[in-house]
Amino acid sequence: MSDSVLYSVFLLVSLGVIAAIVLYIVSKKFYVYENPLISEVDDILPAANCGGCGSPGCKAFADKLVNTEDISELFCPVGGNEVMKQVSEILGKEVTEKDPTVAVLLCQGGCEVRPKTTIYQGPRTCAVSAMVYGGETDCQYGCLGDGDCVAVCDFDAMYMDENTGLPVIDTDKCTSCEACVKACPRDIIEMRPLNKRDLKIFVGCLNQDKAGIAKKACDVACIGCSKCEDICPKDAVIMTDTLAYIDPIACTLCRKCVEVCPTHSIIETNFPPKKVKKPKEEKPKREKVAVVKAKVESVNPKTDA
Amino acid sequence: MLKTFPKGGIHPEENKITSSKAIKRMPVPKVVYVPIAQHIGIPAEIIVDRKDKVEIGQVIAKSGGFVSSNIHSPVAGTVTKLDMIVDTSGYKKQCIVIRTDQKNESNFEIPDFPLKKEISMDQKNILQQITDCGIVGLGGATFPSHVKLDLKNDNHVDCLIINGVECEPYLTADHRLMLEKADEIIVGIQILMHALHINEAIIGIENNKKDAIKVLKQAAKSDKRIKVAALQVKYPQGSEKQLITAIVQREVPIGGLPMDVGVIVHNVGTIFAIYQAVQYDQPLIERVVTVTGKKIENASNFWVRIGTPIKDLVEEVGGLPEGTRKIVNGGPMMGKAIKNTDVPVTKGTSGILVISEDEASRQDPKNCIRCGQCVFVCPMGLEPHLLMNLSEKGMYEKAAYEDIMTCIECGSCSYVCPSHRPLLDYIRFGKSIVKKINTTKN
Numbered sequence: 001m002s003d004s005v006l007y008s009v010f011l012l013v014s015l016g017v018i019a020a021i022v023l024y025i026v027s028k029k030f031y032v033y034e035n036p037l038i039s040e041v042d043d044i045l046p047a048a049n050c051g052g053c054g055s056p057g058c059k060a061f062a063d064k065l066v067n068t069e070d071i072s073e074l075f076c077p078v079g080g081n082e083v084m085k086q087v088s089e090i091l092g093k094e095v096t097e098k099d100p101t102v103a104v105l106l107c108q109g110g111c112e113v114r115p116k117t118t119i120y121q122g123p124r125t126c127a128v129s130a131m132v133y134g135g136e137t138d139c140q141y142g143c144l145g146d147g148d149c150v151a152v153c154d155f156d157a158m159y160m161d162e163n164t165g166l167p168v169i170d171t172d173k174c175t176s177c178e179a180c181v182k183a184c185p186r187d188i189i190e191m192r193p194l195n196k197r198d199l200k201i202f203v204g205c206l207n208q209d210k211a212g213i214a215k216k217a218c219d220v221a222c223i224g225c226s227k228c229e230d231i232c233p234k235d236a237v238i239m240t241d242t243l244a245y246i247d248p249i250a251c252t253l254c255r256k257c258v259e260v261c262p263t264h265s266i267i268e269t270n271f272p273p274k275k276v277k278k279p280k281e282e283k284p285k286r287e288k289v290a291v292v293k294a295k296v297e298s299v300n301p302k303t304d305a
Numbered sequence: 306m307l308k309t310f311p312k313g314g315i316h317p318e319e320n321k322i323t324s325s326k327a328i329k330r331m332p333v334p335k336v337v338y339v340p341i342a343q344h345i346g347i348p349a350e351i352i353v354d355r356k357d358k359v360e361i362g363q364v365i366a367k368s369g370g371f372v373s374s375n376i377h378s379p380v381a382g383t384v385t386k387l388d389m390i391v392d393t394s395g396y397k398k399q400c401i402v403i404r405t406d407q408k409n410e411s412n413f414e415i416p417d418f419p420l421k422k423e424i425s426m427d428q429k430n431i432l433q434q435i436t437d438c439g440i441v442g443l444g445g446a447t448f449p450s451h452v453k454l455d456l457k458n459d460n461h462v463d464c465l466i467i468n469g470v471e472c473e474p475y476l477t478a479d480h481r482l483m484l485e486k487a488d489e490i491i492v493g494i495q496i497l498m499h500a501l502h503i504n505e506a507i508i509g510i511e512n513n514k515k516d517a518i519k520v521l522k523q524a525a526k527s528d529k530r531i532k533v534a535a536l537q538v539k540y541p542q543g544s545e546k547q548l549i550t551a552i553v554q555r556e557v558p559i560g561g562l563p564m565d566v567g568v569i570v571h572n573v574g575t576i577f578a579i580y581q582a583v584q585y586d587q588p589l590i591e592r593v594v595t596v597t598g599k600k601i602e603n604a605s606n607f608w609v610r611i612g613t614p615i616k617d618l619v620e621e622v623g624g625l626p627e628g629t630r631k632i633v634n635g636g637p638m639m640g641k642a643i644k645n646t647d648v649p650v651t652k653g654t655s656g657i658l659v660i661s662e663d664e665a666s667r668q669d670p671k672n673c674i675r676c677g678q679c680v681f682v683c684p685m686g687l688e689p690h691l692l693m694n695l696s697e698k699g700m701y702e703k704a705a706y707e708d709i710m711t712c713i714e715c716g717s718c719s720y721v722c723p724s725h726r727p728l729l730d731y732i733r734f735g736k737s738i739v740k741k742i743n744t745t746k747n
Contacts, residue, residue, distance in 0.1 A: 118644055119630075121667040123727045128734045133395020133644055140396055209389070209397070 052177025110164030337612030346372030473636025598659030696735025
């Protein structure tokens with residue numbers, strides 16, 4: 001009885017010793033030197049593996065940071081200046097500071113204001129439907145509403161609003177990795193600078209059609225009237241033929257343009273409410289939408305693509 | 306046993322409702338919308354301006370490069386504007402809008418060209434004439450014809466194949482043209498044989514058009530070099546590569562052209578356009594369009610001016626029937642639904658198909674059950690299910706390795722899939738990405 005116990009203990013111990021020796025030899029023989037700085041930098045990086053820096057993951061980015069001499073062009077958008085500062089301290093290389101940015105949707109053509117004129121039954125991804133045609137509505141510049149941007153967002157910072165059919169960006173969660181910018185076939189997501197209270201003013205439209213056509217397709221389309229350009233005290237509004245764009249750097253957030261925009265296509269976010277009677281404005285707007293919708297339907301029979 | 310291509314293929318319901326309807330002439334539209342990108346390749350460059358008066362057949366947009374084509378005014382009238390109009394691609398594209406001059410008689414004369422058999426032009430002039438008259442492949446791909454005819458020295462072409470297959474269901478434009486213009490088509494073939502020094506021409510026609518086979522055989526009796534080959538009925542036999550394999554049993558290499566195996570293929574419609582261009586100096590300003598659909602009252606074939614809005618065609622056949630869901634530019638297999646009825650007819654519009662609600666709806670895709678039907682029917686010997694998955698997952702390099710670019714987009718895979726998977730949609734998408742990757746690499 002005691003013999004068999006002894007034998008087994010002896011056998012297992014000797015097996016363990018042999019395995020340990022083999023492992024020791026192998027680990028010495030096939031040792032790969034890795035710069036300890038890489039893992040040190042990797043620990044600081046946010047470990048999101050989003051690809052926003054251009055590298056396939058945080059470890060690869062750490063490797064790149066350590067092995068590149070001039071890292072002034074490399075930047076981790078998720079970690080921001082804080083992380084890059086720490087990296088700079090560890091590596092003793094200079095990094096450039098970048099202003100924080102946030103993704104912004106340049107389309108507000110929800111179901112209510114932008115009537116659908118066709119039915120699409122193909123695969124529900126923006127990439128495929130953008131290849132097939134200009135979209136279910138008459139605006140070929142706006143959001144397709146199939147949520148490719150939401151699908152690629154690693155940070156849960158986007159979701160589709162069921163009422164409008166448009167994606168919504170959660171500014172607090174957005175890390176400005178630009179994955180959504182790359183995924184959007186219409187290029188309607190822009191990175192704009194983020195200030196402390198997240199105040200933004202921008203033109204929420206990219207429709208380049210002439211005023212009448214744009215307005216018919218979408219109630220809140222920019223019609224290129226250049227009223228905003230005229231009123232802007234800082235020349236921050238850049239007009240092309242039929243479209244306004246607000247330069248975020250020149251803009252001082254005075255909100256004058258928001259009030260003069262006849263189609264409400266200039267969006268302001270997170271400003272404290274002004275003493276304006278807003279509910280009164282909204283009511284007649286909805287009626288108008290219904291009229292436009294009926295008109296469009298009678299002109300063009302619903303066809304499918 | 307009749308000839309056909311060996312791999313894959315399907316047998317969709319034929320529905321050739323209009324095959325007994327003679328080609329009628331559409332009234333000249335009041336306004337024409339002429340897109341400048343009607344062909345594969347570089348869009349033409351506009352050379353007219355607003356308020357310019359244009360004559361019928363005048364060049365209004367000049368070829369923008371080698372793989373491009375001239376565009377001529379289909380009517381005499383005034384250019385009212387240069388506008389962005391939704392065309393068959395589903396996007397707004399540059400168009401020349403011309404208002405027809407109702408007083409100008411040249412608009413309403415019915416062209417009557419007697420058969421002219423003597424070929425007076427020499428080889429160089431024939432090719433120049435085809436280039437100048439803006440002839441493109443009228444089968445649907447709209448590839449500029451002069452590019453196909455520009456032979457390099459190392460290409461020895463010994464056989465001209467004429468595509469009269471028309472394998473798409475519903476469409477009968479080529480069928481009617483063969484019946485009504487058989488002699489002209491034979492002269493057109495002789496013109497090409499003369500220009501390219503080819504001594505053999507074979508007209509491929511599917512066996513469901515027995516009358517056309519008979520008429521063309523009769524017309525070709527005097528010329529021993531021209532043969533008519535009856536083919537088995539199978540889709541997609543009208544595809545260039547499939548037709549070559551069916552008729553001369555030569556396989557076009559991957560990424561190659563028919564020239565590489567000594568063959569040139571032209572559609573019968575193109576041949577007729579070449580005949581008119583060479584013999585009567587007529588530019589390509591009108592084509593045969595089949596306007597059809599199961600519920601269309603007066604479905605028929607029409608001579609239509611390029612640029613006619615599709616709503617004019619629909620009105621001509623008695624308006625849209627109730628419950629219309631889709632209007633397709635082209636046939637049901639390879640055609641594309643149009644966004645609205647203002648879309649103009651272009652050089653590639655072989656048919657307008659009106660589909661009702663019960664036929665048009667797609668079913669929800671289910672999981673792949675690995676039945677292999679798509680592999681079985683693929684005429685190019687590809688694995689559509691694999692290509693779809695690779696495109697969907699973004700594995701484009703693997704897709705390119707699996708020869709996604711050789712797909713001819715015939716849609717046979719989507720047609721047979723019992724799970725209603727959108728195979729072709731994703732393969733097309735994958736192709737567009739692989740094409741982009743390839744161009745950036747070069």
